[in-house]
Amino acid sequence: MMTDVQEYDLSNDRSGTIARPAIPAVQVRPAASSDAVPQSADDAPVITTDALSIYYGKFAAVQEATMAIPPRQVTAIIGPSGCGKSTLLRAFNRMNDFIPGMRVTGGLRCLDWEVYGSKTDAVELRRRVGMVFQKPNPFPKSTYKNVAWGARVNGYRGDLDELVERSLRQAALWDEVKDKLHASSLALSGGQQQRLCIARAIALQPDILLMDEPCSALDPIATSKIEDLIDALKERYTVVLVTHNMQQAARVSDLTAFMYMGRLIEFDATNTIFTSPHNRQTQDYITGRFG
Amino acid sequence: MSRSQADWTLAAPAPPGGSYERSRTDRTDALFRPRLGLRRFIGTLFAVTCLLMTVAAIGMLVVLLVRVGLDARPWLSRHFLTNFPSTLYPERAGIWSALVGTAWLIGLTSLFSVPIGIGAAIYLEEYARKNWFSRLVHLNIANLAGVPSIVYGILGLAMFVRFCHLGRSVLAGALTMSLLVLPVIIIAAREALSAVPDSIRHAAYALGATRWQVIWHHVLPAALPGICTGIILALSRAVGEAAPLMMIGALTYVAFVPSGPLDTFTALPIQIYDWVSRPQSDFHGLAAAAIVVLLAILLTMNALAIGLRSWYQGRQP
Incomplete structure (x- = not known):
């Protein structure tokens, strides 16, 4: 994986200008990155795409996206509606498989898997690459069963009660639901349901957490709770976040990718994208001239 | 203003x-x-x-x-339910053999049609690729549900009574009835399955579940009330059918109850038909009484369908 990294460098002419030290995927030239942070196996990108294109029938939803997402950081993917950001995100754990006529070309590596390789088992991949959806979608079962189910079907051998409590604590939901663990999750508020979905995803101890506009169905207070949570989650997990909301991307992410019309226009440190973007289209979008 | x-x-x-x-x-x-x-x-x-x-x-x-x-x-009296029919003494006639025959018939029919129907629906809805062939199959099943029941009777007569040598047995009747209700069950079950929101399926897949786990743990339980309602309504159609049973030769006068699936039998609609076609007015009264019993059975089954549905909705967590 390390040897591939050079090819995904998107900022090779500006690596010196990046203010944040902890963005190894962007400044991947060995010389530059070894100055900034010690390049170890731990910092190797967890998701790398190589000229990845995703088609629905004849329509190219994502065209030749090449990027490398570093571990334990929050990477935001922004762009106007229909730019392909959700499609790209859903490719990472193969949730696009359920769309008839979906085709993929190019390379996509996620952790140790060639995601669309013939030997890759999507079921195994999804245990390690969790996902939170746009609309909270808890199972119509109790809070406890929601969190425990994924672990149970994957043959979790530890103590389920303890796992449920730990996951709910990590999702900052434990105090609100500890007295009604066995009541229906559908009685929870929208924001609580979404945190339950996050708890359910992290109960599987994934390496990567994909979030597809996780706050777009929530009110501002619930949104700020989820954002705080995302900030806390990056200590253990690599978070990739698709968002419509540029302020949200600016608030919570370390890296930001801007997509437009299926193309990855720019991928850089969030600071750079929002203060001195390299590309004209990025600047137009950031300043609200379109989108 | x-x-x-x-x-x-x-x-x-x-x-x-x-x-x-x-x-x-x-x-x-x-x-x-x-x-x-x-x-x-x-x-x-x-x-x-x-x-x-x-x-x-x-x-x-x-x-x-x-x-x-x-x-x-x-x-209508208790004896009417527990007596055997009589061609000579209407005042002593009862529907015991028809009731038991109907029970046998519906029991065996559900035994055959429910597993096959649900299995087929799960395959068509959850596994089969959505292409022109699966659409053709679906269309044909919908057409089968509209085929007149007498046609199923002819099929049953040729296939089960003659070809399989089952004779005029309750087993042959049940198999014929299964053919009749299968399309209805498949369609109802498919609709119940497709009404389960995809967000539930995706949530389960995203947790690293296999297709079987997604279906067994989430899709099927969510669809079960709808499937049960469909089954009960399909079976209540079978309870009221007379034509296919006459075709395969259910008897109109039976003074015993079937003791096994290969015994001959009668059923409520057949009994009603027999009594109505007799000239004496007493038998017409008997037919009316049997109709009331049949309606009561049908209403009970429908009430059961509704009750089952609300019970499932109540115990979701």
Whole structure:
């Protein structure tokens, strides 16, 4: 994986200008990155795409996206509606498989898997690459069963009660639901349901957490709770976040990718994208001239 | 001042003299011809027409039920349920053999049709690729549900009675009935399965579940109330069918109850048909009483379907 990294460098002419030290995927030239942070196996990108294109029938939803997402950081993917950001995100754990006529070309590596390789088992991949959806979608079962189910079907051998409590604590939901663990999750508020979905995803101890506009169905207070949570989650997990909301991307992410019309226009440190973007289209979008 | 003017005044304070909104209201009024009276009249007319249709539909049903109920009244007794039929003494005749025959028939029919129906529905809805072939299969199943029941009787006669040498047994009847209700069960189960939101499936897949786990743990439980309702309604159709059973040769006069699946049998609709076709009026009363019993069974099954559905919805967590 390390040897591939050079090819995904998107900022090779500006690596010196990046203010944040902890963005190894962007400044991947060995010389530059070894100055900034010690390049170890731990910092190797967890998701790398190589000229990845995703088609629905004849329509190219994502065209030749090449990027490398570093571990334990929050990477935001922004762009106007229909730019392909959700499609790209859903490719990472193969949730696009359920769309008839979906085709993929190019390379996509996620952790140790060639995601669309013939030997890759999507079921195994999804245990390690969790996902939170746009609309909270808890199972119509109790809070406890929601969190425990994924672990149970994957043959979790530890103590389920303890796992449920730990996951709910990590999702900052434990105090609100500890007295009604066995009541229906559908009685929870929208924001609580979404945190339950996050708890359910992290109960599987994934390496990567994909979030597809996780706050777009929530009110501002619930949104700020989820954002705080995302900030806390990056200590253990690599978070990739698709968002419509540029302020949200600016608030919570370390890296930001801007997509437009299926193309990855720019991928850089969030600071750079929002203060001195390299590309004209990025600047137009950031300043609200379109989108 | 009209209501719309008041609203407008609330939205934007009037300039001195109120001339601004006055002129604006006049201008916009000229653009519309509301004819509110006519529109409301048409609405009321439509509602009244629909009400009349409802009364006509329910009214006929009530008249029918009352007529049958009055005819049946003198004949309904405990003995009517527990006696065997009699061709000579209407006052001693009962429907015991028909009741037990119907029970056998429905029991065996559900044994065959429920697993096959649900299995087929799961395959078609969850596994089969959605292409022209699966659409063709679906269309054909829908057509099968509309085939007249006598046709299934002919098929049953040729296949189960003759070819499989099952004779006029309750087993042959049940297999024929299974053919009849299978399309209905498959369609109902498919609809129940496809009504389960994809967000549930995706949530489960995203947690690293296999297709089997997704279906078994989430899709099937969520669809179960709908599937059960469909099954019960399909079986209650089978309870009331006479034509296919006559075709395969169910007996009209049976003075014993089947002791195994290969015994000959009769069923309630057959018994009713037999009594109605006799000239003596006493037997017509018996037929009415048997109809009341059959209706009671059907209503009970439908109530069971509704009860089952609400019970499942109540115990979701």
